[in-house]
Amino acid sequence: QVQLVQSxxxxxxxxxxxxxxxxxxxYTLTELSIHWVxxxxxxGLEWMGGFHPEHAERVYAQKFQGRVTMTEDTSTDxxxxxxxxxxxxxxxxxxxxxxxxxxxxxxxxxxxxxxLSVSS
Amino acid sequence: DIVMTxxxxxxxxxPGERATLSCRASQSVSSNLAWYQQRPGxxxxxxxxxxxxxxxxIPARFSGSGSGTDFTLTISGLQSEDFAVxxxxxxHNWPPLTFGGGTKVEIK
Numbered sequence: 001q002v003q004l005v006q007s008x009x010x011x012x013x014x015x016x017x018x019x020x021x022x023x024x025x026x027y028t029l030t031e032l033s034i035h036w037v038x039x040x041x042x043x044g045l046e047w048m049g050g051f052h053p054e055h056a057e058r059v060y061a062q063k064f065q066g067r068v069t070m071t072e073d074t075s076t077d078x079x080x081x082x083x084x085x086x087x088x089x090x091x092x093x094x095x096x097x098x099x100x101x102x103x104x105x106x107x108x109x110x111x112x113x114x115x116l117s118v119s120s
Numbered sequence: 121d122i123v124m125t126x127x128x129x130x131x132x133x134x135p136g137e138r139a140t141l142s143c144r145a146s147q148s149v150s151s152n153l154a155w156y157q158q159r160p161g162x163x164x165x166x167x168x169x170x171x172x173x174x175x176x177x178i179p180a181r182f183s184g185s186g187s188g189t190d191f192t193l194t195i196s197g198l199q200s201e202d203f204a205v206x207x208x209x210x211x212h213n214w215p216p217l218t219f220g221g222g223t224k225v226e227i228k
Contacts, residue, residue, distance in 0.1 A: 046219070060215065112163060
């Protein structure tokens, strides 16, 4: 059974960066395609980026290009999402989520979410 | 980008009744559509993929249909744990993966 366990809540000032971790167990990172989805308070789901099986590379939503970096440490089966130049609109719950590695048919494993608050 | 539009925004249904949720894509997504359920305070959960295939462990009262631009999620015999927000997501042409705005199913 796949489990995704994320790091704890963060409070950041505008302009700062945040790095959220996502520890995978039950599978290895190389068996999954990791994606990051965020949800602002009271709002819907917004995809930030993740691994594209056909492109065989990580792809990002244009909105976050240049501001987000997603990495993976296969030695510890931990994925990371770093978001820089934070602003108040980045206040949200950030979810690590995973789908099948070879083809995308939905995101069937989710972390518990990490609350990021950006405020001066 | 493919825009996903869900309707209605809120659906009031009595326990035991049927709920029918709609999702429309701005262009054809073939059958590359997923549905998610999100209960209050919880992470989303995959219900349906490829428009009509139930994910592992999902009860048979959840069913999906449609292809191209119009899709439906039907929940038969609503139970208390089914009152939640439901999202559709296309994965036909990405990046970006795009979600609909959600439909909240509430108790009537």
